[in-house]
Amino acid sequence: MDGKGYGSRPDRTLYDSMIRRRAVLTAALLGVMLILFLLNISIGSSSISLTEIVRILFTGEGQGHKAMIVREVRLPMALMALAVGACLGIGGCEIQTILRNPIASPYTLGITNAATFGAALGLILNTNILRVSEALMVTANAFVFALLASVCIYAFSCRPGAGKNAIILFGIALNFLFSALTMVLQYISDDEDLKSLVFWSMGSLLKTTWSKFLIVLSALIFCFVILYKNAWQLTAMTLDDTKARSLGVDTQKVRRMVIILTSLATAFAVCFVGSVGFVGIIAPHIARQLVGEDQRFFLPLSALLGAVIVALSFVVSKLVIPGVVLPIGLVTAIIGIPVFLAIIFSRMRVI
């Protein structure tokens, strides 16, 4: 098996053509994402034409009302849609990979429901865990509980012999626990608080500010870079544990790293916009159909698709009823689920 007598040139052609196809797909999706991003800035209570947006964004020109709306309101919201979608896409992609389970996601592991419980504590009991200002109370509570759930899952996964199925079961148990606790709070709450909790759990991008966006973006970049550096190890995690270990992968360590990073990304995404759960499941599925499970492409494409799904949902949420912005979580599910089912049943190639 030495390199002689078997020229290295033809070897590359098959591999290179595989890579090229994936690179083209990734570029195309980037284009779609950009279009949706611009549409999100354009659509709103007062519509702003695309040429005007391009001028305001790229030349720095434009004064007055419209430029202010674009810079201070629409731009952070449109960017937040992308960042949140990407966080959820990455979370789903990696949780599915390390647990080798196509229906796993940070949502299934209870992280989102824990955040909802935290929000409920703030909204219904006025509990201010971190003693932050009133405006940030709900967000801070949601974050603390999302992190608490993650720490529980992490601690559990550190036990010797905690395999993938054990982790899933543990996560599902957490999920039910937090939704039961939330229901207790709902039961004792008054109508007004109940309403705000329901709204919170439907998800909304409307309260986005630049600082919130920058926090989510930093979490996203941090997680993405570390995960991408470990792309081959993560690809090997699609194999059975013994096989992955025979390739020199420390499966327990990779699993723990992924749990920390994805929970972090999810916690930041969910605490600012509420529960937008389904993206974490569909984005990786579509990505897998398009590029397979080579993580050098699977990971970025899951992020891109997550961003595209949330951005598209945001566009639709503003168009369905003029003057009303529907909750982003609902629209994502209503658009996402039929698309998801169509893909699954037309290809039938789920893992």
Add this chain to the structure above:
Amino acid sequence: MLRIEKLSFSYKPKKDKEPVFQDLDIEFRPGLNAVLGPNGAGKSTLLKSIFGLLSYDGTVWYDEKNVTKMRTEDKTKLMAYLPQTDVETSTLTVLEMVLLGRLPELGRRVKDEDLSSVMETLQALNILHLAPKSLGELSGGQKKLVFIAQTLVREPRVILLDEPANSLDLQKQLELCQMLRRLVETKGISIIVVLHDINLALRFARHIVILDDCGRLYQAGKPEQVITEKMLREVYGIVASVSYDGDGVPTVSAIRSVRDERQGTA
């Protein structure tokens, strides 16, 4: 060469539980070694221990190097191990799957040398045409060959194979064993292979290690030395005859279980 010294291992360290191995000493030889033994003798456990997937007492030596104390990276450079896991599905293509065998070398861009060694390994196993297919499209035997390729592509000094011939048809079993023999001769590496098919082992292995059902070393040596009717009765519990072909290679024909014999005389 690979040597095992006072290996002890137990899956559940309790006093009442029988250990899988107790102070086991085995010396392997350069070339193709086959490990034989009945079900539950600890053949797979032995390979897992050597590769370091299980924590055991005792020492594994490679020449004068202590393998037990090696770091994982050095160990994976020295040895490759093919576990005996069920055939699995994956959306990865055959090319990617075999490429994963070179995991420590892989970066963002895949180097020419990694790709060409993947292609050569596929070629050597006659599955080059499968390279672009995804693993889910292959038959059980083809998948098995892909995982064998993934193990060989790392070009290690020692290769541990757990039941590589399972689910392969007769032609592919023979081709695989011939290829392993060639590999041993051209590269000077050592292979330790667990085989169920005694006759296949006898034909291709130079050194046979026999474990009995309590995980003890029953005998080790050249095929014609260790394969006796007495051994087959004591280790496998079968009545069998051993014959030799023109090249002096022993062949076993199993006749009946010892248990049947007992029932017959009762």
